[in-house]
Amino acid sequence: MLLAGLILAVAALADPWRADGAFWDFGNAMGFVALAGLIFQMIPAPRGQARPHERLGYWVLGVTLLHAFWFLAGDAAARFYLLPGGPLHMWLGLAAVLLLAGLSILARMPDRLRLHPSYRHFRKLHRYLALACLAAALLHVLLSGFYLPHGWQGAGLVALALICAFGRLRPQVAAVPAYLMAGGATAALFVLIREVAL
């Protein structure tokens, strides 16, 4: 429930009349779904429930990659944003993708045990990398300034992220089916509101 609510809340912060066609809006809806998944993953998992967290992590990475490749493969001019001279928010987006990929690879068994014999050490590093990834992703969204042009929207997004990352929330079991269903429904709603309703 919290995961679905979080996805809806993150997407609902975006200006509904900011749009540029179904292609662009769907690609960015994927970005919001990925960001919501990343924010949810900051809530600690219950003891002994690391596998669902890991599985959801792969899906969050998959949706993030879909968001990135959607634009690269569908808009021939988008690639110039990732070449020298590109804006800071795009470099931050790239950093977030690379950090997320690193988080997933470094946490995967048996590589994790090779790199971090101590679980405490792994958990600490995983947390710091995740915070860096979340910060880069938030700045990517906020500095691009397209869907969230007003300060209150940015503040709302940052508040959601801070509550999930540092608030004393009840540990949550990550659920992939809930993420995919809520994410798909939110993405469809995100596009339909912009292309049909407004």
Place this chain on the structure above:
Amino acid sequence: MKWALAALFMVGVVLVVAGLPMGQPQPDRAARFGGGVRVLPMTFSHSSHFGKPCATCHHEFADRTIGPTCMTCHVTDHRVAPLLAAQFHTLCQSCHLDESAAGRPSGPTRRCIACHLDDQAF
């Protein structure tokens, strides 16, 4: 998984550096508009912007600095050339967004390729 991600990363690098292999017209960054700065092509038609006050974009009308075409100055003047992308994105996009928010035909608001193709008419 790490090899799959590494392969995807390489595909991404190729897409960024070389562009799409097929399917879409490819814009290129080159010296344009009489300047040495390598810029993307731009699509613009005056006819679709009739009804807007000229001085909204043509600040030289108000500054009384009429001379070469606007783009010539924006790609040759070392004070403004580095700001070209930011200035033009802000100028064009803010107006298009206002029109879109008002429910009027707005033209593109965000999609890169919608503006960055050469129509030889800018």
